[in-house]
Amino acid sequence: xxxxxxxxxxxxxxxxxxxxxxxxxxxxxxxxxxxxxxxxxxxxxxxxxxxxxxxxxxxxxxxxxxxxxxxxxxxxxxxxxxxxxxxxxxxxxxxxxxxxxxxxxxxxxxxxxxxxxxxxxxxxxxxxxxxxxxxxxxxxxxxxxxxxxxxxxxxxxxxxxxxxxxxxxxxxxxxxxxxxxxxxxxxxxxxxxxxxxxxxxxxxxxxxxxxxxxxxxxxxxxxxxxxxxxxxxxxxxxxxxxxxxxxxxxxxxxxxxxxxxxxxxxxxxxxxxxxxxxxxxxxxxxxxxxxxxxxxxxxxxxxxxxxxxxxxxxxxxxxxxxxxxxxxxxxxxxxxxxxxxxxxxxxxxxxxxxxxx
Numbered sequence: 214x215x216x217x218x219x220x221x222x223x224x225x226x227x228x229x230x231x232x233x234x235x236x237x238x239x240x241x242x243x244x245x246x247x248x249x250x251x252x253x254x255x256x257x258x259x260x261x262x263x264x265x266x267x268x269x270x271x272x273x274x275x276x277x278x279x280x281x282x283x284x285x286x287x288x289x290x291x292x293x294x295x296x297x298x299x300x301x302x303x304x305x306x307x308x309x310x311x312x313x314x315x316x317x318x319x320x321x322x323x324x325x326x327x328x329x330x331x332x333x334x335x336x337x338x339x340x341x342x343x344x345x346x347x348x349x350x351x352x353x354x355x356x357x358x359x360x361x362x363x364x365x366x367x368x369x370x371x372x373x374x375x376x377x378x379x380x381x382x383x384x385x386x387x388x389x390x391x392x393x394x395x396x397x398x399x400x401x402x403x404x405x406x407x408x409x410x411x412x413x414x415x416x417x418x419x420x421x422x423x424x425x426x427x428x429x430x431x432x433x434x435x436x437x438x439x440x441x442x443x444x445x446x447x448x449x450x451x452x453x454x455x456x457x458x459x460x461x462x463x464x465x466x467x468x469x470x471x472x473x474x475x476x477x478x479x480x481x482x483x484x485x486x487x488x489x490x491x492x493x494x495x496x497x498x499x500x501x502x503x504x505x506x507x508x509x510x511x512x513x514x515x516x517x518x519x520x521x522x523x524x525x526x527x528x529x530x531x532x533x534x535x536x537x538x539x540x541x542x543x544x545x546x547x548x549x550x551x552x553x554x555x556x557x558x559x560x561x562x563x564x565x566x567x568x569x570x
Contacts, residue, residue, distance in 0.1 A: 215563035216342065219248055220549050223332050224542060230328040231538050242320075242327045246313040249335065252565075253343070254306040259564040260343020270294055270301045285378040286346050302566060305345075312349050315356040322359055324522035329541060333518045336545040338511065340552030342560070347511075350380035355515055358389065363479055366390060385494075385509050392486035398469075401489040408496045417497050454499050461492040464517045467524065474527045480519070487516055 226241040256263065269282065273294045282290075293304045316334060320327035334355075341348055357372035370390065376383035411417040465488045468475065475481050491513030498509060521541060528537035553560050562569045 214561060215252060215565070216339065216553065216560050219252055220335065220339070222248065223328065223335060224545065226328045227332045227542070228538070230326055231534070238328065242331065243317070245328060245331055246317055250306060250309040250313050252563075253309040254302050255565040255567065256305075256343060257564050257566050260559050261341055262345075263343050263559075266343070266345050267301055270304060283346060283378050283380060285375065286349075286380075308345060308349070312352040315352040319356045319359045320518075320522075323519055324525065326522055326525050329525065330518050330522045332545050333521055333541070333548075334515060336548035336552075337514050337518070339549055339560075340555075341511065346380040347382065350376040350383035351512060351515060353379070354383055354386045354512060358386070358516060359519070362389060363393065363483060366393075382509065383512065385512055388490070389483075389487055392490060393483045394486075395482055396486050396489075398489075401486075401493070404493055405489075405496055408493055412496060412500060417500070421498075457495055457499065458492070461488070461495055461514075464488050464520050465492065468520060471524060471527055475523060478523065484516065484519055487513065488520070491516075 223245045226245055229241065230238050253260070258264070270290055271294075273290050289308075290304070293299045293307070299307075316331065317327075320330040320334075324330055338348065338351065341351075353372055353376035357369045357376070361369035361372065370387070373383060373386045376386065408417070411420065465485070468481075468485050468488065472481075491510070494509055494513065521544075524537065528534055
């Protein structure tokens, strides 16, 4: 229940933020960030992948081959566990403070409604609550996308390499370097139909395995193949596929629908291409590669937050302030419910060092 209460609290702060009748929105924003960091720090036997990361920290050895964790994460654990001798909760408090500090600076840069942005970020990533490595990789990628991709591509690439050494899947962000250009919408439509055809015929699986086997480093290739074999039962039906298409197509529709209000933004074309790329990746990976889809999708879904907060002042000017706020709250609520209640075991009841609720 604690994670539900936290979500409802941020939702309440979001409603207060949209009233714009007070001057303590930043205080509520910081308080929301602190509550998330605190809950991540005191969790025990809750959230995703808890015992693996806990045991890895408690009994850490640099040459331990039981955990296939990335270079930077292992050395960060080494520094806090073996040199500073910090307990796991103190390590988590520092670790998640870094993650949500990145969101603090990122959201404040793109919007005057950072709590709304945080609500959407939290709803979209709550399914990874406790996934230390990937959550930091996502936060670094989000920060780098906002601050560096448009104007400082070398800096962007540097941050993405850092993110990759916390979670290999963050390497997908490298491809966004090639999207900062004008790409005709018709090209994207043709690409989507081609990828759909590959998916239907099963050639997507063949092509992916060929690329991974011949071009990816052996260690990464082994990890990916193990995931795809171990999570084969994750395959969904085509009803879920259609819902996924609608889910990822919605922000594209909104960007095109409100193009006249948004195209002056320097990131407009880049973000539109990114959202098309997100949809294309979903179409390609769905089915036998669905676990890969779940790993990759979150890196793009979180970038949708940029569009949704961009649209707040647009809707305010159009007199649709309350209607759009309701949409955002419902959207965040549905995302939260999808991730938490599809498998509530890691979240309900939420167990901490001091209590379970």
